[in-house]
Amino acid sequence: MTYLVVMLFLYSEDKTFIGAVACFTNILAQLHVVLYVTALYVLRPNILYLLKSIQHQFWEIENCKDFKLQLDCYKTLHVLKWKYRIFCTLLFFCVLTYYYGRILESKETTPENMMFESYIPKWMNFWVMFAWQHLPAYGFPVIELAMDFTVFSIVSLTAMQFRLLRHEMEVIFKDSKDGIFVMDKFRKCSEHLTFLLGFRDSVNSTFSWVVFLYLGIITLIICIEIYFISILENTEDMLRAVVYAALMFFEFFICYCFPAQSLVDESQKIATTFFDSGWYNHLKYHRNTILLLGKAQLQVNFTVGGFLNLDLQTGLTMARSMFSYSMFLRTMTILKEEL
Numbered sequence: 001m002t003y004l005v006v007m008l009f010l011y012s013e014d015k016t017f018i019g020a021v022a023c024f025t026n027i028l029a030q031l032h033v034v035l036y037v038t039a040l041y042v043l044r045p046n047i048l049y050l051l052k053s054i055q056h057q058f059w060e061i062e063n064c065k066d067f068k069l070q071l072d073c074y075k076t077l078h079v080l081k082w083k084y085r086i087f088c089t090l091l092f093f094c095v096l097t098y099y100y101g102r103i104l105e106s107k108e109t110t111p112e113n114m115m116f117e118s119y120i121p122k123w124m125n126f127w128v129m130f131a132w133q134h135l136p137a138y139g140f141p142v143i144e145l146a147m148d149f150t151v152f153s154i155v156s157l158t159a160m161q162f163r164l165l166r167h168e169m170e171v172i173f174k175d176s177k178d179g180i181f182v183m184d185k186f187r188k189c190s191e192h193l194t195f196l197l198g199f200r201d202s203v204n205s206t207f208s209w210v211v212f213l214y215l216g217i218i219t220l221i222i223c224i225e226i227y228f229i230s231i232l233e234n235t236e237d238m239l240r241a242v243v244y245a246a247l248m249f250f251e252f253f254i255c256y257c258f259p260a261q262s263l264v265d266e267s268q269k270i271a272t273t274f275f276d277s278g279w280y281n282h283l284k285y286h287r288n289t290i291l292l293l294g295k296a297q298l299q300v301n302f303t304v305g306g307f308l309n310l311d312l313q314t315g316l317t318m319a320r321s322m323f324s325y326s327m328f329l330r331t332m333t334i335l336k337e338e339l
Helices: 002-010 017-042 044-057 067-106 126-132 134-170 179-231 235-275 283-296 312-338
Strands: 302-304 308-310
Touching (some): 017 179, 044 134, 044 179, 126 134, 134 179, 134 235, 179 302, 235 283, 235 302, 308 312
Antiparallel strands (some): 302 308
């Protein structure tokens, strides 16, 4: 498929800068999917380990004794489901406009109206090629959906575990007269916190470099789509660019930045909550308190590439950079036209 996309540009009689950029965007979109397919195949043992850990070692919401916290957790799960539905709807709309918009608009059997703007060999019928392209065309969004919401679900559920742990640490001295009961709570909280810190390391080691490469690809794609929005005069083409850019922004922020920020926020609240639990009134547990408090202050981040902490601030910084780069491309186009 990539070969045919490149061949269309090479065989084009009118080679323009915009045509080259469009060809590059098409290649990036395919590279995005290749990255996800490779990651899902290579990392499948790690992903299965994470999913099994969630199934067997994550605390159940039903076991929480605080009814209000239960409702909040269920509400959070409901919101996560709605984010998934919105993303699916946006993805479906993007697929329809991107794949079928051009052919429905012009009704011409040209290479530019293929699902992927690609070269058609002379011996190949347009409609045969168009039908064949349905295989990768619908495989791409399924793979994209699978990878994005695997990361989204794992990070979001981990953040919820820190939320449940925070509540347990908050009420750790509630029945302080029963020393055995308090020590059991200390052990329970300490063991689960140790597990979550190890789980954090497993998540980072599994997805770190995949997300790092994804950020590089998605940054280029969004820059180019914003550039197209700023220069295109055709309403239909502009609409397709807007929908695709909106999908990429939604994917980036909803599936990665917001869950990572939620994980950071919930983990940072643990030490503060435990410090305010009245430990100073129960100094006979000072050793357990010091150990648990020290462990609770360890930093929890979703690390990308081993050096970049992914959160909302990182996402906003990248978004500003994307707009700056796209405006640079627009300026270069204007200068070239004037020359």
